[in-house]
Amino acid sequence: KNEVEQSPQNLTAQEGEFITINCSYSVGISALHWLQQHPGGGIVSLFMLSSGKKKHGRLIATINIQEKHSSLHITASHPRDSAVYICAVSPAGTALIFGKGTTLSVSS
Amino acid sequence: DGGITQSPKYLFRKEGQNVTLSCEQNLNHDAMYWYRQDPGQGLRLIYYSQIVNDFQKGDIAEGYSVSREKKESFPLTVTSAQKNPTAFYLCASSPDRAGGQPQHFGDGTRLSIL
Numbered sequence: 001k002n003e004v005e006q007s008p009q010n011l012t013a014q015e016g017e018f019i020t021i022n023c024s025y026s027v028g029i030s031a032l033h034w035l036q037q038h039p040g041g042g043i044v045s046l047f048m049l050s051s052g053k054k055k056h057g058r059l060i061a062t063i064n065i066q067e068k069h070s071s072l073h074i075t076a077s078h079p080r081d082s083a084v085y086i087c088a089v090s091p092a093g094t095a096l097i098f099g100k101g102t103t104l105s106v107s108s
Numbered sequence: 109d110g111g112i113t114q115s116p117k118y119l120f121r122k123e124g125q126n127v128t129l130s131c132e133q134n135l136n137h138d139a140m141y142w143y144r145q146d147p148g149q150g151l152r153l154i155y156y157s158q159i160v161n162d163f164q165k166g167d168i169a170e171g172y173s174v175s176r177e178k179k180e181s182f183p184l185t186v187t188s189a190q191k192n193p194t195a196f197y198l199c200a201s202s203p204d205r206a207g208g209q210p211q212h213f214g215d216g217t218r219l220s221i222l
Contacts, residue, residue: 004150033210041196043213086150095141095166096211098150 006099019074023087114214131199140182
């Protein structure tokens with residue numbers, strides 16, 4: 001069993017829809033990261049969470065430490081949001097453990 | 109602007125050859141990492157370095173080697189011992205050696221076997 005599980009694996013949406021991507025993990029962590037990988041391969045860090053909720057523009061990330069679960073929400077999705085979204089966790093003192101990613105495609 | 113530069117973007121290797129992938133950062137970060145990405149799989153850690161002249165093996169270090177002679181540079185050599193080198197390679201850096209801060213990523217190098 002993978003230590004970091006993401007769902008869904010693939011997601012197709014119409015422009016304007018509300019998107020939710022889920023991440024569950026099985027190890028103790030000091031932080032959880034949400035990353036965005038563009039079609040060219042470059043990766044950008046979106047959020048780092050250790051508790052609660054963070055918001056940046058149309059993106060919202062939440063984490064429930066007790067349930068070992070995090071969600072990434074995109075409000076009013078746009079075709080430029082099309083990318084692979086990756087959840088990664090930081091077990092204390094060790095390198096990141098990555099999920100396999102969720103491929104999002106938003107059509108106009 | 110500060111960031112991570114990986115070169116080349118595309119690299120082709122003949123059977124039996126060693127190739128070196130470059131990673132340079134001007135963020136003054138202590139920690140640097142090399143990851144491998146294969147289709148349908150999460151990023152896997154090859155090697156990481158938390159300080160100059162020191163590095164540790166990750167989960168899939170066999171067939172790879174690294175050096176960290178300067179803080180800003182962390183080159184990865186894919187040796188002929190790596191039997192399946194075709195993959196996308198990502199370099200990253202972080203100010204925090206313990207992994208509790210966001211990592212900054214390069215744009216990656218795609219390696220293919222001729």
